[in-house]
Amino acid sequence: MGGIMKKTDQINILAIETSCDETAAAIIQNGHTILSEVVATQIDSHKRFGGVVPEIASRHHVEQMTQVLEETLTKASLTMEEIDAVAVTEGPGLVGALLVGVATAKALAFSHQLPLIGVHHIAGHIYANQLVESFKFPLLCLVVSGGHTELILMKEHGKFEVIGETRDDACGEAYDKVARVLDVPYPGGPHVDKLAKLGNDTLNLPRIYLEEDSYDFSFSGLKSAVINTVHNAKQKGIALKKEDIACSFQESVVEVLVEKTYRASVEYGVKQVVVAGGVAANSRLREALRERFNDPEVTLSIPPLALCTDNASMIGAAAYNDYQKQAFRGLDLNANPGLDLEQYGKR
Amino acid sequence: MILAMDTSTDVLSVSLHNGQEIIEEYSSKNKNKHSTRLMPAIDRIMKEAKVTPQDLTKIVVGMGPGSYTGVRIALSTAKTMAWTLNIPVVGVSSLRALSLQAAGDDYVCSFLDARRGLVYAGLYDKAGNEVLPEVNILMDEWLEKLAALNKQVTFVSPDLDKFQSLIGEHLGDRALYKPNGHHLMRAGLLAEVGKDFGPTDPHLLVPNYLRLVEAEAKWLEKQKADQHDR
Ligand SMILES: [Zn+2]
Numbered sequence: 404m405g406g407i408m409k410k411t412d413q414i415n416i417l418a419i420e421t422s423c424d425e426t427a428a429a430i431i432q433n434g435h436t437i438l439s440e441v442v443a444t445q446i447d448s449h450k451r452f453g454g455v456v457p458e459i460a461s462r463h464h465v466e467q468m469t470q471v472l473e474e475t476l477t478k479a480s481l482t483m484e485e486i487d488a489v490a491v492t493e494g495p496g497l498v499g500a501l502l503v504g505v506a507t508a509k510a511l512a513f514s515h516q517l518p519l520i521g522v523h524h525i526a527g528h529i530y531a532n533q534l535v536e537s538f539k540f541p542l543l544c545l546v547v548s549g550g551h552t553e554l555i556l557m558k559e560h561g562k563f564e565v566i567g568e569t570r571d572d573a574c575g576e577a578y579d580k581v582a583r584v585l586d587v588p589y590p591g592g593p594h595v596d597k598l599a600k601l602g603n604d605t606l607n608l609p610r611i612y613l614e615e616d617s618y619d620f621s622f623s624g625l626k627s628a629v630i631n632t633v634h635n636a637k638q639k640g641i642a643l644k645k646e647d648i649a650c651s652f653q654e655s656v657v658e659v660l661v662e663k664t665y666r667a668s669v670e671y672g673v674k675q676v677v678v679a680g681g682v683a684a685n686s687r688l689r690e691a692l693r694e695r696f697n698d699p700e701v702t703l704s705i706p707p708l709a710l711c712t713d714n715a716s717m718i719g720a721a722a723y724n725d726y727q728k729q730a731f732r733g734l735d736l737n738a739n740p741g742l743d744l745e746q747y748g749k750r
Numbered sequence: 751m752i753l754a755m756d757t758s759t760d761v762l763s764v765s766l767h768n769g770q771e772i773i774e775e776y777s778s779k780n781k782n783k784h785s786t787r788l789m790p791a792i793d794r795i796m797k798e799a800k801v802t803p804q805d806l807t808k809i810v811v812g813m814g815p816g817s818y819t820g821v822r823i824a825l826s827t828a829k830t831m832a833w834t835l836n837i838p839v840v841g842v843s844s845l846r847a848l849s850l851q852a853a854g855d856d857y858v859c860s861f862l863d864a865r866r867g868l869v870y871a872g873l874y875d876k877a878g879n880e881v882l883p884e885v886n887i888l889m890d891e892w893l894e895k896l897a898a899l900n901k902q903v904t905f906v907s908p909d910l911d912k913f914q915s916l917i918g919e920h921l922g923d924r925a926l927y928k929p930n931g932h933h934l935m936r937a938g939l940l941a942e943v944g945k946d947f948g949p950t951d952p953h954l955l956v957p958n959y960l961r962l963v964e965a966e967a968k969w970l971e972k973q974k975a976d977q978h979d980r
Contacts, residue, residue, distance in 0.1 A: 469833040502822065
């Protein structure tokens, strides 16, 4: 849609995010200031199933979406007349869940004849950092979540180059599987992190670096090592402390993540390193990154905890570039569960 | 000006109704494209009629049953438009809207294939009242219930082909069928039935799934079994 741009320097973007199990909306001014933000989480609805049930997630989204939007506008004391564009996560994610957000965003844009912007979920996670400080390029981003483990190089706004990615499980997935071995409740990641703080790195689990020059990751071997170690100990009648298992696993994950990120930051001469995704909330990862990146020439940005999990503020932040470029989308915008980040950057 | 929409079946249908009559209607059978085509279809009929979003006074939406995803696309669109334009929204059962294709007949059964021998089905009288509550049921079981009523029933369904012989087995010549062209969802008829309905709070309007999520149904069954064991 080729809406007419408002002649003011305050640009308010209303953003919507429904890619998984959070129904979220936010209003972001000029790509960096959160005017309001609402997240309706569904964790309690999925807990009894030990993971997100896509159909249940979609049902919740359609029930909660307009209420979340109303609360978002009320919190910012704004009306739709003061909104300049509507942004929405178009992918990747659960298709049924994404579709609710996309249909809602299009209905809003159409009703008020506003420009519509589609955002890649991971671009959103990366741009969560823009809500804290401005980007300096070249920039390296470590994306770690339940569905992603990637190292992404950015030379300018809105362009993404994947220089490393997981060859099997995502980092957050490995956490969930180890959480199951340790028999801690869903969602497992934060529980493993908590246990690890109380234990020691005693199990000598492998550090999986793959080829020397590779920035790719692999976590399935580590997960198997944890399972085997626990199994063997049981056979021998040795009682392993849960805390030690959690700590040993976490140390191995964090060491590889931090070391690869550091090496890539040196090779590409980056000015800023940002961390994004749910696992960016992990306390040990945050601590280890701060220890490793003590070079004043390189800015390390780790978003505050509230911006690590899925939210709409990050979508509104990422959408601002498209607003400036007037890269607007039509009313035929669709959900794209397999949307590729590099391709999205070429839009 | 009333805007009506339904995407609960393979047919995408949108319509404008001025309170007296249908003035625009667009229907298209193009499975799986509802997400990309619903909003452009609404845009198109509104432009044709020179109607702006601010001219709308009510939204009527087919709330299912049908394809879960399809139902949510129309519901999300309708709820959002009604809420943000501050106008009433009315949810009408998609089965009820379908039954209007045989309006005037004594008993009308509209149904949709729900796979594995199941259907979503409803039975309405001449005045549009539900004779039996809408259900998700084995077609065999449903037809037994209809046979027991000992009445003539007119069948309307986009999935009629698949079930016609089974219907014949149960109801014989008490089963009537509308001719071809009268078995698809039409938003114009949806507007006809919804125009006089009282509004629902857009926040509270939810799809008419007629079925629990499979994981939830299994979980509830397990809870019941566990209680028995105790
Ligand atoms: Zn995410």
